[in-house]
Every structure is written in C-alpha cells, then in structure tokens.
Amino acid sequence: MQDTLLEMRAITKTFPGVRALDDVTLAVRRGEIHAICGENGAGKSTLMKVLSGVYPAGSYEGEIHYDGALAQFRDIADSERSGIIIIHQELALVPLLSIAENLFLGNENARAGVIDWRETNRRAQDLLRKVGLRDPATTRVEKLGVGKQQLVEIAKALAKDVRLLILDEPTSALSEGDSQALLDLMLELKAQGVTQIIISHKLNEVRRVADTVTVIRDGQSVSTIDAGGGITEDAIVRDMVGRSIENRYPPRTPRIGQTLMSVRDWCVHHPEHADRQVIRRVSFDVRAGEVVGIAGLMGAGRTELAMSIFGRSWGQGITGTVEMHGRAVDTSTVSRAIAAGLAYVPEDRKSLGLILEDSVTRNITLANLPAVSRGAVLDERREAEVAEGYRADLGIRTPGVFQQVVNLSGGNQQKVVLSKWLFAGPEVLILDEPTRGIDVGAKYEIYGLINELAAQGKGVVVISSEMPELLGMSDRIYVMNEGAFVGEMPSHQASQERIMSLIVRE
Amino acid sequence: MSAIDDTAATAARPAAGVGAYLASNLREYGLLIALFAVMGFFQVVTGGTLLRPINVTNLLLQNSYIIIMALGMLIVIVAGHIDLSVGSVMGFIGALAAVMIVNMELSIWLAALVCIATGGLIGAAQGYWIAYWRIPSFIVTLAGMLVFRGLSLWLLEGQSVGPFPREFQVIATGFVPDVLPGGAALADMLGVRNFNVLAFVVGLLAAGYVVWSGLRKRAQNRAYGIEDEPRAFFLIRVGLIAAVLVFILYSLATFRGMPNVLITMGVLTVIYAFVTESTTLGRRVYALGGNEKAAKLSGIKTERLTFLAFVNMGVLAAVAGLVFAARLNTATPKAGFALELDVIAAVFIGGASMSGGVGKIVGAVVGAFLMGVLNNGMSIMGIGIDYQQMIKGLVLLAAVIFDVYNKKKV
Incomplete structure (x- = not known):
C-alpha cells in the first residue's frame, strides 16, 4: 500500500x-x-x-x-x-x-x-x-x-x-x-x-x-x-x-470615528429575471477608520450587493439609499459613485480589475485621469511619478512601471488594482476577496495596507470567503445569507462557529 | 567623441541590448521596413516612375479617402468593434452631395455641412444599436452597408450625377497656392519647370518636427527609465522618416505644390494621433478596447465612448465621401464599393488588434500607404487586377500572421 x-x-x-x-x-x-x-x-x-x-x-x-x-x-x-x-x-x-x-x-x-x-x-x-x-x-x-x-x-x-x-x-x-x-x-x-x-x-x-x-x-x-x-x-x-510569520494578521489599534457611509433598505433584482429578488432590504454602516467584514457563503449575494451599490454595476430594479456623512448621494453610475467617495476592488481582478495588456502606470491612473492631465491632455510625466509613488509605497514588484501588468504575479496585480483605487481618493473602499489566489507574503502586505487605510480614517469593507481572514482583520462583521443580512457582531465576539450557525439557522 | 560615449552606454546596459530591443519592437520596424522595401522595389521595377513628382501627387490623391477613413476605423477597431458600412456610407454621402450641388444647385458650403452632419447622424444611428443595445457591430454595420448602398442607388436613381462645379472639385484636385517668394529663381537654379517654395518649406518643417519630437520622446523615456531605442536605430529611423518627408514635399514642390487633400489628411492625422495618444479621451478608448468591464468599473462611460467612436467614423466617412466625389467629379451608385475592406486592411496591416485595445493612428496611415503603393506600383507595372487582389490579400494575411507570431514568441 x-x-x-x-x-x-x-x-x-x-x-x-x-x-x-x-x-x-x-x-x-x-x-x-x-x-x-x-x-x-x-x-x-x-x-x-x-x-x-x-x-x-x-x-x-x-x-x-x-x-x-x-x-x-x-x-x-x-x-x-x-x-x-x-x-x-x-x-x-x-x-x-x-x-x-x-x-x-x-x-x-x-x-x-x-x-x-x-x-x-x-x-x-x-x-x-x-x-x-x-x-x-x-x-x-x-x-x-x-x-x-x-x-x-x-x-x-x-x-x-x-x-x-x-x-x-x-x-x-x-x-x-x-x-x-x-x-x-x-x-x-x-x-x-x-x-x-x-x-x-x-x-x-x-x-x-x-x-x-x-x-x-x-x-x-x-x-x-x-x-x-x-x-x-x-x-x-x-x-x-523562508521566515516565520508570527502573526498572520498585522496588529492594529482601531480608532473608529463618525459614520461615513450608510446603506439603507437596499434591494436588488436579478439582471435577467426581474421578478427574482437577489438582495433583500440590506442596511449597514461603515465608520471612519473601521474595517467591516461581510461573511457569507458563495452565492450569498455579497458581490452583487457591492456591485449594485457601486454604480449599479449589477442587477436591476434597485431601490434603497446610500448616504455619505448623513447625506443621500447618487451612486447610479460608476463615475458618480467614485465622485461620492466610493471605490470597489472586484473579486475577479483579471477580468474586472485590470487592463492586462496595459502598463502598470496606465492601470493605476485609469480611474482618475483628470488628476494627471491638464484640460484633456495627459501629462505622462506626472502619470509616471504617480505610478512610481505607488510602486514604492505598496511594494509592487515589477521591473518598471511601464511593464504590462499581465507579466506580474497575482499579488502584485492586486496591488496595482489597489493603487488604482487609492489614487481615485475614496473615503470608503469595498474590497471583494482582496487576497484570493495570493501567496502568504503578499497577503500579509495587503493586510498591512488595509490597516493603514483604516488608520488614515477611511472606511474599509472586506468581503471574504476565508473566515479566519475576516476574523483576523475586521472590527465588525456582518453575516449575509441568501441576499439578506442575518447577523452583525463585533469581531471580538465572533467565531467561525457563530457565523456558520447564523447562516445554517436561516 | 560621441561614438565612444555611445559604446559605454551600450555596455552599461544589461546584455540584452540591441537584439532584444529589435525583437520586442519588431512590429513597428517591420512596418516601416516593409513600406521602404515595397517603395524601393517598385521604384526599381517601374524604372523610376513610382517616385516621379506626378505619380507621388497621384499616390496621395488616390489614397486620401482611404487614409481619412482609416483614422476613424482605427478608433472603432481599438474600441473593439468594426465598421463594414464605411464604403457604402462614403458612396451615399457622395451621392447626397451630387444631388444637392448638381441637381438642386445648393451652395457648396451648405451642402458640405449637410453631408458631414448626415455622416455623423448615420454613425449615431449605427452606434446607438451597438453601444446601448449591444448588438454586435459586425451585424449592425453589415446591415448599414446594404442599406446605404441601396439608398445611394435610390438617390441617384441608378444614374451617375455630375459634373460638379469647379469650386467643389477643388476639395480634391486643387493645390495650395505658393505664398512664399523665390519660386521662379529656385526653379531656374534647380533646373525644374516650377518650384513651390511653400511645399518645400512645409516639408522641411515637418521633417524638423519629426526630429524634434523624436528627440523629446527619447529624453522623456530616459527620464522615466523606459528601455531606450539603441541610438543607431533611432538615428536611422528618424533620419529616414525625415528624409522621406523632405523628398515627398520636394517632389510635390517641383510639380504643382501641395494638394489641398494633403493638408486635410495631414491635419486630420496629426489631430487624431494627438487625441488618441495624449488625451484622456484617447486613453479611455484604449482602456475600453483592452477590457470593457474593467474600464466600466473604473468609471469610464463605455457606452457613450462606443457611440462616439461610430459618430466619428460617420463624420470621417462623410469627409471621405466629399473628397472622393470631388476627385471623380461625379457621383456613381458604385462609388465606395468594397472600399471598407481596404480601410480595414490598412488598419490591421498597421498593427491594430482584432480584439481591441491595440493600434496606432500612425500605423494605420502607414498601413494605408503600404496598400496604396502596392496598388499604384502594380498598376504601373501593368499587373492585372486579378493578381493585384491576390497579392493584397496575401499581404494582409502575412501582416497579421507576423503580428500573432511575434506575440506568441514573447
């Protein structure tokens, strides 16, 4: 045998x-x-x-x-x-x-x-x-x-x-x-x-x-x-x-402030079957300096929730309100959502996050071209400086910022997507499976970046299927199942068993 | 001294060097080399006829409308679409111009304006279905090709309509008058019949601009730390392009000066090259073609851009239609037949990718010239239209195979 x-x-x-x-x-x-x-x-x-x-x-x-x-x-x-x-x-x-x-x-x-x-x-x-x-x-x-x-x-x-x-x-x-x-x-x-x-x-x-x-x-x-x-x-x-990582989640002392974003009674229907409600009256808040986790099984509707909020990029018959700093904002197109201070880092970075054949630089500036142009004319020098800045800050490992992103590893590609959204200057970032398919070392760096964002007073929403990650990173966790939020808990009270039992009980 | 500096710089760079640079930029050099090779070949076999001043002028006039449409087609293809209707639209606009100017005796300016607006509307009508209803552009423009072919026939009632008044023909067949002094003296000195100083000066300025912008780009690349073109290549490339520009304009100067069409074409090319390469609008079109979903999730209004790409194509097809009608001095129901294929071929020969996101205006223009020189050279040689078609087809296939092969190798 x-x-x-x-x-x-x-x-x-x-x-x-x-x-x-x-x-x-x-x-x-x-x-x-x-x-x-x-x-x-x-x-x-x-x-x-x-x-x-x-x-x-x-x-x-x-x-x-x-x-x-x-x-x-x-x-x-x-x-x-x-x-x-x-x-x-x-x-x-x-x-x-x-x-x-x-x-x-x-x-x-x-x-x-x-x-x-x-x-x-x-x-x-x-x-x-x-x-x-x-x-x-x-x-x-x-x-x-x-x-x-x-x-x-x-x-x-x-x-x-x-x-x-x-x-x-x-x-x-x-x-x-x-x-x-x-x-x-x-x-x-x-x-x-x-x-x-x-x-x-x-x-x-x-x-x-x-x-x-x-x-x-x-x-x-x-x-x-x-x-x-x-x-x-x-x-x-x-x-x-080749080294030991004592703590897989870098430590952080949360400094949580005012409520940044509130979503109220968010309902979304399936893009092809108008009678099928996919998101059911979801309400949640994100506060400044807070990392909010959304737990749930595949198909619970987490990506659909995020994308429908971000410029109605998914679904139809969407109702509900999004407030930033207590004032209702228009997020009906992606550019309006960006203007309102939102950013969404998609789950599938290759097909939704990157222009693979384009350079690191072009990918990073894409969501905020006006910031690197005068009138409508691009300032390529400024673009390169911006990209170099993020390369240094986030540790994007690439031979140069003019390298095509298709040649980068998964972790570095994800850093490019994150850089793009950081450059757009959002107040609330929704990260959908931010560490999927990324190796341990790069994961740690991304966790560090999430902490840093929170420390800067931004609100971060993390959607993840890896429960240890949610438990290790979030301040507060919402549990989602079949299109509705079925629970909310501060992460120190959360455990994999508690989250799973909320899902199963439904 | 500078030679020594150069060697040191080359040695300092990683061993990859010249060979690797050539390999990774083979496509752009390949296109230029192909153009020069084809021109050289026909110059020899036609016994010098190809580059005679009168033929150079002809070459420009013959290809002007293809180049004008190739500018729009490049954008459509970069955006990830295709437009099969441009030949028909061009013919239809020519017919419309003929009916308005010849039959209805409207003012030329008014008629031209109506024609260009109509072109834009046609583009909008097709772009609407493609952008907002997501009907494949192949289908929509295939339908457009049939519809506008039919409309031309209907409008002209199957007849040819012409001739146009002299003022209209000038669009295509007129020449820019020489406003600079000294033409006669120079003509005597050079032993030619006449010499258009303006054309020659424009040639020198254009060559100067090519050298200047080349040097500037090189300095920029160095500042960003982008891999540099080896100096020898840079000098040869820029030198050749500048020399060709001077030579062409010199040829024109010794004939009748610059055709009006050359100005139209040149100005449009410069504008479109600038818009595609240096503006946010251009960047967004490339992003749209590279990955539509990612572009959309980055806040780019992908539908509107697609729509505008087709509106723009319609306008350029209308401009080409006016030039074509003016050149032929008559509008026929057959005008523009199968021309879309030449335009599309030029864009692909110029290095654009079928899947979108890749391609340059300059490439499309060079691609169109390459096809034009082939056409012209073979016609001078008296090669039958049968062989001409076959050769052009094979050239297109070879260019695209070359592209794909290059991509695989990397």
Missing part, C-alpha cells in the same frame, strides 16, 4: 534567463493525498506542467518515474493515457454543453463517430453520483455554480480512469461550504484508492486532507513533512516564505 506511485527526481527546468525549477524532488506514495505548498511563482505550476507533459520529456533535466517505470510524456494526452489528470484553477468546461457532454468531451461514448446518448447519460449519472452531484446529466454547465462545476471536473477525471488526480488550487473560487464538500470528496476518493496531489494556499485545508506536504520555494523543494509527525501551519508557512 505504501509503495511509491510517482517519483520526480532532480527536476530542473530553465526558461531563457530564468531557472524555474532547480533540482526539485517529489515522491508521492500510492493512495495518499500529497499537498504541494509554495508562494506564487515558487514553481508549483511549472512542476505540474513537467509532470503532465505540457513541457515534454527532453525539455527538462531529471527523471520522472511513474508506476515503477521511467515516464517520458510527450504531451498531455500521453500523460492522461497513464491516468495522470490535472484539474486547473481556471476550469476548462464548455458552458453551453451539458454535463454529460462535458464529461466525455474528446472521449465520447461513440461507435464510428455516432454518439450513444443513452450510454452517455447513464454513465454520466453514475459518475455524478460518485462525486455527490445530484443535478441531471443533461443540465447545461453554465447553469451550475463554480462549486458544482468543480465537481463536474472531478467526475470528468474519473471518467478517464484517473490514477493520479492533481488539483490546482481547487477551492480558491469556492465558498466555505463548497470547499468542505470538495475536501470530503477528496478523502472519499482516497478511500477508493485514487492518489491525489493538491496545490493549495489554504493551509487549514492542507492540514485537513494531506498525508504529506512538500514545500517548494524559489524553484527548489525545501521540505517534505509527513502527517505522522504532525503538520503544523506555522511550520509550512515558515518553509514557504
């Missing part, structure tokens, strides 16, 4: 000018769940690409031994034939096809090119049962939430007789509840004998499911920790960043 299924020996992979992997060793035992941890850019994804044949044999140094033999995969199809299947962070499903069609895409139940639909749907239903998904196999994938789509991906892997399942940040887009379900499924698959590799930033999850943890830092395998010896989060963090 404990023999080795996969052994990657002394893997070195270089790109022009960069050594992405340097003598990395990884041994995965048959039937275990093996976690790989490391900061963004540490080389985790590169390692998995070497394993799956995206970088074919010969393009790297070192050896891969799989199932007792030397493996030399030429491409993904080759590694999949051996039962190695990767589920990427960005899901690769075709939204307009049904679950069943997606499950067997490229692998259809067909004779001479003609698909046997009965067989397809029957097998699909079987697979769905295995992953605990109860939707009919004929449902179109676009109708499913991210959590369910993740399950479809796993079912798809099972359809291909998976022997080594690799999950790359599987829970980064999932809510707490969906994450737990996914982790349970992983344990169940393990019981059925499927060996798994999980790449994750979330150490509590790693601790829960992993038998072994390998930590990679700067392209090198730093350590391998066995669950037998007890995995502690602190030990992993220490190895990941």
Whole structure:
C-alpha cells in the first residue's frame, strides 16, 4: 500500500534567463493525498506542467518515474493515457454543453463517430453520483455554480480512469461550504484508492486532507513533512516564505470615528429575471477608520450587493439609499459613485480589475485621469511619478512601471488594482476577496495596507470567503445569507462557529 | 567623441541590448521596413516612375479617402468593434452631395455641412444599436452597408450625377497656392519647370518636427527609465522618416505644390494621433478596447465612448465621401464599393488588434500607404487586377500572421 506511485527526481527546468525549477524532488506514495505548498511563482505550476507533459520529456533535466517505470510524456494526452489528470484553477468546461457532454468531451461514448446518448447519460449519472452531484446529466454547465462545476471536473477525471488526480488550487473560487464538500470528496476518493496531489494556499485545508506536504520555494523543494509527525501551519508557512510569520494578521489599534457611509433598505433584482429578488432590504454602516467584514457563503449575494451599490454595476430594479456623512448621494453610475467617495476592488481582478495588456502606470491612473492631465491632455510625466509613488509605497514588484501588468504575479496585480483605487481618493473602499489566489507574503502586505487605510480614517469593507481572514482583520462583521443580512457582531465576539450557525439557522 | 560615449552606454546596459530591443519592437520596424522595401522595389521595377513628382501627387490623391477613413476605423477597431458600412456610407454621402450641388444647385458650403452632419447622424444611428443595445457591430454595420448602398442607388436613381462645379472639385484636385517668394529663381537654379517654395518649406518643417519630437520622446523615456531605442536605430529611423518627408514635399514642390487633400489628411492625422495618444479621451478608448468591464468599473462611460467612436467614423466617412466625389467629379451608385475592406486592411496591416485595445493612428496611415503603393506600383507595372487582389490579400494575411507570431514568441 505504501509503495511509491510517482517519483520526480532532480527536476530542473530553465526558461531563457530564468531557472524555474532547480533540482526539485517529489515522491508521492500510492493512495495518499500529497499537498504541494509554495508562494506564487515558487514553481508549483511549472512542476505540474513537467509532470503532465505540457513541457515534454527532453525539455527538462531529471527523471520522472511513474508506476515503477521511467515516464517520458510527450504531451498531455500521453500523460492522461497513464491516468495522470490535472484539474486547473481556471476550469476548462464548455458552458453551453451539458454535463454529460462535458464529461466525455474528446472521449465520447461513440461507435464510428455516432454518439450513444443513452450510454452517455447513464454513465454520466453514475459518475455524478460518485462525486455527490445530484443535478441531471443533461443540465447545461453554465447553469451550475463554480462549486458544482468543480465537481463536474472531478467526475470528468474519473471518467478517464484517473490514477493520479492533481488539483490546482481547487477551492480558491469556492465558498466555505463548497470547499468542505470538495475536501470530503477528496478523502472519499482516497478511500477508493485514487492518489491525489493538491496545490493549495489554504493551509487549514492542507492540514485537513494531506498525508504529506512538500514545500517548494524559489524553484527548489525545501521540505517534505509527513502527517505522522504532525503538520503544523506555522511550520509550512515558515518553509514557504523562508521566515516565520508570527502573526498572520498585522496588529492594529482601531480608532473608529463618525459614520461615513450608510446603506439603507437596499434591494436588488436579478439582471435577467426581474421578478427574482437577489438582495433583500440590506442596511449597514461603515465608520471612519473601521474595517467591516461581510461573511457569507458563495452565492450569498455579497458581490452583487457591492456591485449594485457601486454604480449599479449589477442587477436591476434597485431601490434603497446610500448616504455619505448623513447625506443621500447618487451612486447610479460608476463615475458618480467614485465622485461620492466610493471605490470597489472586484473579486475577479483579471477580468474586472485590470487592463492586462496595459502598463502598470496606465492601470493605476485609469480611474482618475483628470488628476494627471491638464484640460484633456495627459501629462505622462506626472502619470509616471504617480505610478512610481505607488510602486514604492505598496511594494509592487515589477521591473518598471511601464511593464504590462499581465507579466506580474497575482499579488502584485492586486496591488496595482489597489493603487488604482487609492489614487481615485475614496473615503470608503469595498474590497471583494482582496487576497484570493495570493501567496502568504503578499497577503500579509495587503493586510498591512488595509490597516493603514483604516488608520488614515477611511472606511474599509472586506468581503471574504476565508473566515479566519475576516476574523483576523475586521472590527465588525456582518453575516449575509441568501441576499439578506442575518447577523452583525463585533469581531471580538465572533467565531467561525457563530457565523456558520447564523447562516445554517436561516 | 560621441561614438565612444555611445559604446559605454551600450555596455552599461544589461546584455540584452540591441537584439532584444529589435525583437520586442519588431512590429513597428517591420512596418516601416516593409513600406521602404515595397517603395524601393517598385521604384526599381517601374524604372523610376513610382517616385516621379506626378505619380507621388497621384499616390496621395488616390489614397486620401482611404487614409481619412482609416483614422476613424482605427478608433472603432481599438474600441473593439468594426465598421463594414464605411464604403457604402462614403458612396451615399457622395451621392447626397451630387444631388444637392448638381441637381438642386445648393451652395457648396451648405451642402458640405449637410453631408458631414448626415455622416455623423448615420454613425449615431449605427452606434446607438451597438453601444446601448449591444448588438454586435459586425451585424449592425453589415446591415448599414446594404442599406446605404441601396439608398445611394435610390438617390441617384441608378444614374451617375455630375459634373460638379469647379469650386467643389477643388476639395480634391486643387493645390495650395505658393505664398512664399523665390519660386521662379529656385526653379531656374534647380533646373525644374516650377518650384513651390511653400511645399518645400512645409516639408522641411515637418521633417524638423519629426526630429524634434523624436528627440523629446527619447529624453522623456530616459527620464522615466523606459528601455531606450539603441541610438543607431533611432538615428536611422528618424533620419529616414525625415528624409522621406523632405523628398515627398520636394517632389510635390517641383510639380504643382501641395494638394489641398494633403493638408486635410495631414491635419486630420496629426489631430487624431494627438487625441488618441495624449488625451484622456484617447486613453479611455484604449482602456475600453483592452477590457470593457474593467474600464466600466473604473468609471469610464463605455457606452457613450462606443457611440462616439461610430459618430466619428460617420463624420470621417462623410469627409471621405466629399473628397472622393470631388476627385471623380461625379457621383456613381458604385462609388465606395468594397472600399471598407481596404480601410480595414490598412488598419490591421498597421498593427491594430482584432480584439481591441491595440493600434496606432500612425500605423494605420502607414498601413494605408503600404496598400496604396502596392496598388499604384502594380498598376504601373501593368499587373492585372486579378493578381493585384491576390497579392493584397496575401499581404494582409502575412501582416497579421507576423503580428500573432511575434506575440506568441514573447
């Protein structure tokens, strides 16, 4: 049972000018769940690409031994034939096809090119049962939430007789509840004998499911920790960043002032189904110097709430009032919301926060171009100075402010989005999942920045699916469920259990 | 002395150097090199006909309306859309001008004003559906292409209408009179029949401006710490552009001076280049094309910008329509047929991206000239229209493949 299924020996992979992997060793035992941890850019994804044949044999140094033999995969199809299947962070499903069609895409139940639909749907239903998904196999994938789509991906892997399942940040887009379900499924698959590799930033999850943890830092395998010896989060963090982070949330003494923003009786309907009310009479306040957390499961309506307040960027039939300093303000378009002193840092920074092909500078000044122009004419020198200022203040790691943001790591991209909104000079910032997909070191820096904003007397609203983060960062927490606020508590009285019970009780 | 300084500066920079710079800016050099190569090639094979003063003048006149429309098309494409109706709109405006001026004998100025306003309205009508109803621009303007083609036919009742009065033809075929003294003396000295001093001086000024702005940009880049163009490249590039400008205007000077159209074209190009590169409006259009959702969430009024891009396109198509009608001295139902494709091709050859957010005014203008020189050179050589079409198609394909290949390599 404990023999080795996969052994990657002394893997070195270089790109022009960069050594992405340097003598990395990884041994995965048959039937275990093996976690790989490391900061963004540490080389985790590169390692998995070497394993799956995206970088074919010969393009790297070192050896891969799989199932007792030397493996030399030429491409993904080759590694999949051996039962190695990767589920990427960005899901690769075709939204307009049904679950069943997606499950067997490229692998259809067909004779001479003609698909046997009965067989397809029957097998699909079987697979769905295995992953605990109860939707009919004929449902179109676009109708499913991210959590369910993740399950479809796993079912798809099972359809291909998976022997080594690799999950790359599987829970980064999932809510707490969906994450737990996914982790349970992983344990169940393990019981059925499927060996798994999980790449994750979330150490509590790693601790829960992993038998072994390998930590990679700067392209090198730093350590391998066995669950037998007890995995502690602190030990992993220490190895990941090469230093110990005593406190994962920087300390702060809140100095809370007057109420800055009040939202009253906010109601929003679904943009396509006018009769479906998504946000129900939500009221809340944000005070100067305060960090307000909004907790809730995926789909609770938190992003919809934030976006509908910020220039009615989501939904229709919106009613309710937004007050700044006790006076009702018009937030009906984004530019009016900005003028009223609001800023919204979206959850999905790549598609909603950044112009990826544009430079750091152009992204930072975008929401406040008048401040870097005379009349309508841009002052490029001033723009560059502004960008340089934020680069220094926020520690944006980039070769230069004229670098395209697409070349930056997730954490640095997020700092660019934050810089854009800081430059717009808001009084209240709504941060939607500000640390999603960001490594531990960058997270700490972002927390520090949130604290600094609060210290400057700004109001900060943090929406997060990571409860420890909310508990560690907020002064006050609202709990949201199914479009309504179901609870409010100062964070010193809050606990994960208390928040969860409020959600479940509804 | 300066040579030694230069070597030191190059050595101080990371080893990447010239090769890497060339690789990362291949597209812009490629376009210029292609233009020069094509011009050189046709100059040789046509036995010098291509760059004869009369042909240079012709080249400008022939391509003026394409270039005028390419300015608007670049903005539409950068904003992430396309306009298939410009050829038809151009033809329709020409027809409208003919009916008003020739048949109804309205004043030229009034007619021109009505035409340009109509162009703007047409752009607004199409832009409205595209911007506020989110109907794909391909569909809306495809419909527009058919509608305005039909309207031209209806308006002209299937006939050609012309000729235009002399004052109207001047728009396209007139020349700027020489207001500077000394023309006759210089003509004698140079041994040419006449010499338009104004044209030559404008050439010198334009070349001077190119050098000055190039140096300024370089100084700015250095101040911001942007990777610099190696000095040799900079000198060759700026030197060549300046030399070509002087040469073209010199050619024109020895013929009949500057065509009115050149002024229209030049002024519009400078204005549009400035607006797209140096104003908040231009920046917002690039942001809109780069990522519409992110732009919208940054407070940019994306719908209004899209709408305005089409209004602008309509106005420029109208200007082109007037120039075209004046040049042909008649309005025909066939005018502008398939011209939208030349305009779109020029913009893509000039480096714009189909997915929006990328492209420059200067690129579009050079792209249009490249196509123009190809057309003109092949016609002089007597190559049949069949081969011409094929060659132009392949050039477009090659340019875009080159783009995509470059992008992948990085």
